[in-house]
Amino acid sequence: MNKPHTPSPSRVDHDPLRPRLARVAAARRDSRRLAWQGAVLLAGAATCWWADQAHAGDRLPATWGVTQVEGAAGGGLTPWAVISGTGASDQAGGSVAVTEVKTKDHRLRVASAAVGIRDRVELSMARWSFKVSEDVIPGGKSLEMSVLGAKVKVAGNAVYDQDTWLPQISVGAQYKRADDVDFLKVVGLPIRADEDVELYIAATKLWLGALAGYNVLGNVTVRWTRANQFGLLGFGSETEPDHHLKVEGSLGVMLRDDLVLGGEFRSKPDNFGSVPGLSTFKEDDAYDVFLAWFPQRNVSLTAAWVDLGNIATKKNQRGWYLSGQLTF
Numbered sequence: 206m207n208k209p210h211t212p213s214p215s216r217v218d219h220d221p222l223r224p225r226l227a228r229v230a231a232a233r234r235d236s237r238r239l240a241w242q243g244a245v246l247l248a249g250a251a252t253c254w255w256a257d258q259a260h261a262g263d264r265l266p267a268t269w270g271v272t273q274v275e276g277a278a279g280g281g282l283t284p285w286a287v288i289s290g291t292g293a294s295d296q297a298g299g300s301v302a303v304t305e306v307k308t309k310d311h312r313l314r315v316a317s318a319a320v321g322i323r324d325r326v327e328l329s330m331a332r333w334s335f336k337v338s339e340d341v342i343p344g345g346k347s348l349e350m351s352v353l354g355a356k357v358k359v360a361g362n363a364v365y366d367q368d369t370w371l372p373q374i375s376v377g378a379q380y381k382r383a384d385d386v387d388f389l390k391v392v393g394l395p396i397r398a399d400e401d402v403e404l405y406i407a408a409t410k411l412w413l414g415a416l417a418g419y420n421v422l423g424n425v426t427v428r429w430t431r432a433n434q435f436g437l438l439g440f441g442s443e444t445e446p447d448h449h450l451k452v453e454g455s456l457g458v459m460l461r462d463d464l465v466l467g468g469e470f471r472s473k474p475d476n477f478g479s480v481p482g483l484s485t486f487k488e489d490d491a492y493d494v495f496l497a498w499f500p501q502r503n504v505s506l507t508a509a510w511v512d513l514g515n516i517a518t519k520k521n522q523r524g525w526y527l528s529g530q531l532t533f
Contacts (some may be wrong), residue, residue, distance in 0.1 A: 206475035211471070264291050264324065265460060265497045266300075271507050272302035275352045275379055275437070276331030277447050279407070279532050281509055281526055282471045282491055284455035285424045286375035286409035287363055288322035288356065291331065291502070291532055297322050297393075300532045308524035309482075311339035311516055319354075327377075329354035335437050341517050342392075348437045349384040352403045363422075370412035379403045381436040381452045389438060395480060396433065396442030404429040420459040422467070427452055433476055434488060434516060445476040463499040468492070489514020493526060 207233040241453045270287050279285035280299070290298020297318040306313040312335070319329035332351040356377035363373035379402070387400035405428040415421040431448045441447070451474060457467025471491040478487035495509035509526035516522045 213481040245345060254414075255271055256502065257325075259434060261473065264293050265364055266502050267459075267497075267505070269298075271298070271497050271505050271528060272300055272304070272319065274306075274313075274331070274333075275354060275381075276315075276329035277356055277377065277379070277414065278317055278319060278321070278327060278329075279426075279453040279496055280424065280457075280467070281493055281507060282356075282468045283424065283426050283510070283526065284356065284370060284377060284407055285363075285426070285455065286358065286361075286373040286407040288321040288324050288327045288358055288375075289319035289532075290322055292324060295469040296324070298533050300530055302528055302530040304307070304526070304528040306513075306524065306526045307371045308511070308513060308516070308522035310340065310519040311522060314338040314426070314497055317352075319400055325358050329355040329356070329499050333435075333437065338518060338519055340419065346385075346388075348389075350435075350437050351382050351384070351392045352436075352501070353380045354378065364411050372408040373415045374406065374408050377405050377407065379405075381440075383436055383439050386439040392438060394433075394438060394477065394483070394486070395443040395506045396439035397431070397441050397443065397446045397476075397479055401431065401440040402434070403432065410486070416458055422455070425452070426434050429471075431474055431476065433474075435473075438477075438486075438517070442476040442480060445474070446478050449474045457497075464493075467497075479483070485518040487515050496527070 269289055269315060270285050273279040273284050274281060277284035278287050278289035289300045292298030298530060299331055301318045304315040314334045317331035319327055321327050331352040336347050339345040354377060356375050360373045363369045382400040386396050390396055398515040405426050407424060407426040409424040412421045428451050429448050430451055433439050451472040451530040453471040455469045457465045461466050473490055474487050475488040477483045491513050493509045493511040495507055495508045497505055499505045505529040511524060511526045513522045
């Protein structure tokens with residue numbers, strides 16, 4: 206009796222092209238990472254030069270906010286309607302920032318830059334590197350993401366329109382690309398896309414002397430999104446492919462002209478929680494309590510306690526947030 210044919214183990218278990226393809230893919234990721242890091246540095250240098258040429262600096266201190274994690278001017282978690290930089294309506298300005306978030310199991314590092322044009326238009330960019338816990342991915346792999354943003358002020362002035370209820374209103378878009386979706390699909394995540402565009406509208410208002418003589422700042426942002434963990438785990442899923450409207454908010458009190466105490470909230474879609482077998486990837490909303498200090502007009506330092514909920518099978522991801530910003 207003839208024995209059934211058994212494929213050669215070398216042909217089944219060893220693909221001579223696989224290591225080469227892996228090296229090519231890694232080289233491409235490294236090239237993209239270096240390109241984005243270089244672009245952020247160039248954008249920062251261009252921002253400094255442009256702001257200097259335009260003699261930016263006529264806006265009231267701290268009214269441009271800090272740098273949001275995706276590169277836009279705002280709070281830490283959510284973009285505001287304000288425009289980056291110190292430039293007034295006839296000037297240009299901008300900012301560069303570095304941010305680090307460390308939770309119980311994960312770590313995020315962000316480099317970003319933004320340019321503000323005539324206190325009307327903002328262009329921004331950011332590069333994310335998220336170090337995943339070694340309990341989730343042996344070796345502690347870093348997930349990378351790039352963000353390009355644009356924002357336009359369409360109505361109002363957050364500071365000077367004190368005789369009307371109308372806030373400053375801006376509309377924005379953020380293009381995001383996650384570098385590691387192919388890898389995440391291999392480990393079992395049914396991700397719909399590795400890139401996407403999010404749209405948002407933000408309304409920001411500063412009430413002078415509204416709380417026992419202290420200035421109060423409020424912001425509400427509505428975002429059209431399907432991002433998984435801000436986009437690091439791609440966008441959408443096979444069971445939840447659509448975008449959803451999500452609300453974000455910030456509230457702060459200016460304890461002094463150079464010191465702001467506040468908190469933020471950001472709701473997020475949960476595209477994996479309903480997928481059979483992926484309940485451990487359920488996504489929670491994010492919160493923070495922050496203290497932003499402006500020791501000089503062009504410098505700000507932000508410290509925060511942040512709660513990001515469940516991230517990549519790890520629950521209760523709480524920790525600290527630190528960010529430094531140079532503004533021009």
